[in-house]
Amino acid sequence: MTTQELVAQIKAKQSFLCIGLDVDLDKIPVSLLLEDDPIFAFNKAIIDATHHLCVAYKPNTAFYEAYGLKGWQSLQRTIAYLNETYPEIFTIADAKRGDIGNTSTMYAKAFFEDLEFDSVTVAPYMGKDSVEPFLAFKDKHTILLALTSNQGAFDFQTQALQQKAELYKTVLETSKTWENSEHLMYVVGATKAEFFKDIRAIVPDSFLLVPGVGAQGGNLQDVCKYGLNSQVGLLINSSRGVIYASNEDDFAEKAKDKAEELQQQMAEILQNN
């Protein structure tokens, strides 16, 4: 999917909501555990109930890998269902990959060619040659971890490198010089709202994937204050806050209500900007 198509979808739906599909079998309704593939059954019900309110879905691969082969099959079925049924939706494999070049190429093939995700999250720690194999897929998007939402982000990411800029700023600046960098997006945590002004000064036009609203305490309005750009430029993710709104048989209906709440706040923000 092109960035223009993503922006068109955001404008049409008046939403920049991304719903995280982080399925934990201990948290889904017990009735679903009788299904052949409970993870897929859960995802399908959530997707069918919320697809008109969001523009992206983000399965975190850890929640599938934890269940071995069956979990990976559930991930395959989920992305295939999304691509077949709702091809307008932007898909993000939250896998946080990145390795030496030939290994990164294999990761890129796994998520872009085999699973056919639109994008994948990548850790920048191993540098340019670990990210470029993802960027070589020109019809896909690589979402670089810039400033993450967790407390540990302060251990390294906000530290200055040899008296220069903080590490996350160096990641942003340096990545802009890489070939095909127009296909880069960045992860910035909603819990780091006070950093958005500085981040937008470095990457004014890039899309930012923003996790941390809801369960982690990030605030939508605070993020939007400096995070929005002329193309909206934000994908706000909520996983637990939407998909576990209820653990009863009404889970999909309740997830829809939560997604609608967020979508309406986003529509209001877009109308006022």
Ligand SMILES: O=c1ccn([C@@H]2O[C@H](COP(=O)(O)O)[C@@H](O)[C@H]2O)c(=O)[nH]1
């Ligand atoms: O900085 C980051 C990067 C990724 N994540 C992921 O996003 C979701 C957040 O889930 P919630 O339930 O809405 O808190 C999850 O998959 C994280 O691994 C992040 O939170 N922060």
